[in-house]
Amino acid sequence: MNSSVRQQLSEAMMQLAQLYPDWRYGQLIANVAxxxxxxxxxxxxDATDEELLAxxxxxxxxxxxxxxxxxxxx
Numbered sequence: 001m002n003s004s005v006r007q008q009l010s011e012a013m014m015q016l017a018q019l020y021p022d023w024r025y026g027q028l029i030a031n032v033a034x035x036x037x038x039x040x041x042x043x044x045x046d047a048t049d050e051e052l053l054a055x056x057x058x059x060x061x062x063x064x065x066x067x068x069x070x071x072x073x074x
Contacts, residue, residue: 002049002050005049005050005053006049008053009049009052009053009056012053012056012057012060013028013029013032013056015056015060016028016032016056016059016060019060019063029044030043030044032047032052032055032056032059033047033052033055035055035056035058035059036051036052036054036055037051
């Protein structure tokens with residue numbers, strides 16, 4: 001387990017929690033696991049910290065691009 005990856009993952013989860021304030025933390029973890037591994041039952045157990053971080057960062061980047069596109073058209 002890499003402490004740098006875990007720190008980055010914690011920061012990404014906090015950013016996601018701000019984006020989705022209505023989600024309970026368990027929902028947030030489950031959703032990130034599904035983004036990482038797909039909608040399979042074992043995703044939440046089998047996803048590595050690196051996979052979770054990559055999925056969280058990809059989602060944050062996607063949301064950032066979406067909001068940038070909206071600002072440009074407004």
